[in-house]
Amino acid sequence: MDMPAACEIDRLPEDLLEHVIALTSPGDAFRATAVSRAFHAAAESDTVWSRFLPNDLPRFAKNEIPRRPPSTTKGLFRRLADEPVLLRHKYMRMQLDKATGAKCFTLSSSALQPPAYSTLVPVGSDFDYSKRGKRFLQAIRIPYYLPGPDIRAKVHRNMLSRNTTYGAYMVFKILDDRSYGLDLPLHEASFGMAGRESIRKVCLYGYAEDGGGAAGEPPRKLILPSWYPARCDAIPPMYDDVHFPRKKTHGWMEVELGKFHNEEGDGVLSISLIHTSDARPTVIVWGIELRTI
Secondary structure (H helix, E strand, O other): OOOOHHHHHHOOOHHHHHHHHHOOOHHHHHHHOOOOHHHHHHHOOHHHHHHHOOOOOOOEOOOOOOOOOOOOHHHHHHHHHHOOEEEOOOOEEEEEOOOOOOEEEEEEHHHOEOOOOOEEEEOOOOOOOOOOOOOOOEEEEEOOOOOOOOEEEEEEHHHOOOOEEEEEEEEEEEOOOOOOOOOOOEEEEEEEOOOOOEEEEEEOOOEEEOOOOOOOOOOOEEEOOOOOOOOOOOOOHHHOOEEOOEEOOOOOEEEEEEEEEEOOOOOEEEEEEEEOOOOOOOEEEEEEEEEEO
16 A cells, blocks of 8 residues: 555655755745654754845844844745844834745935925824834925925845845825826836936825726726816826826835846945926935835
């Protein structure tokens, strides 16, 4: 009588199982613990999780990691994946992607380069976009009468994980609800290195709802601001190439400014949002997130 495959796998040496699991991903390793007792033991080992934990972690702010850190490498990985950690200068925070182990970053308003005469404003404590006291409690307010909103930021490429594609997402609010007729104010967003930028048109008004338009799916839907004189059940053709925000919590929005595939090499990545039309909304910018795609 043939033995079940799971029993055959359990007879493999533990160091071989560890080696095989270490060649997969953190997400696969989490799932492997449910396969069998042998897989569970191998998937819990420091040998596996030392392969997934980045060996070039940035310096954290004081007391971000307790004096008695997690006792296992997997425990440290989970700590860094479950909640963000402030970096030493406290203008940025880092969090590991739980599925891939890639480093993700959030740039606070203090890490951005806003227009002159913009102001810092407090963010309410009900803003739960961040976790466990790791909130950035200030945002940038850019009034409509300033030339802008022009937002710029720079990130050293060697901070990011190699061979990983990142998206840059700006978290913001629109404060005014003035009418602009049939014209929605547009901006030019870019993300990348000089000569390799991802450049696109974005609109901060309205928001898009999911729906890819594939077989059996509804088309992507655009919810326009209340002052817009027309109602649309789908993205108007004139805005086909424009990227619209997605809704977040407590009235905040998120818009993707661009994508960049980070390979080997050094240099500085630039992120920018430049106004390209006469109409200017009043905007509050909380920060920019760099997340894996």
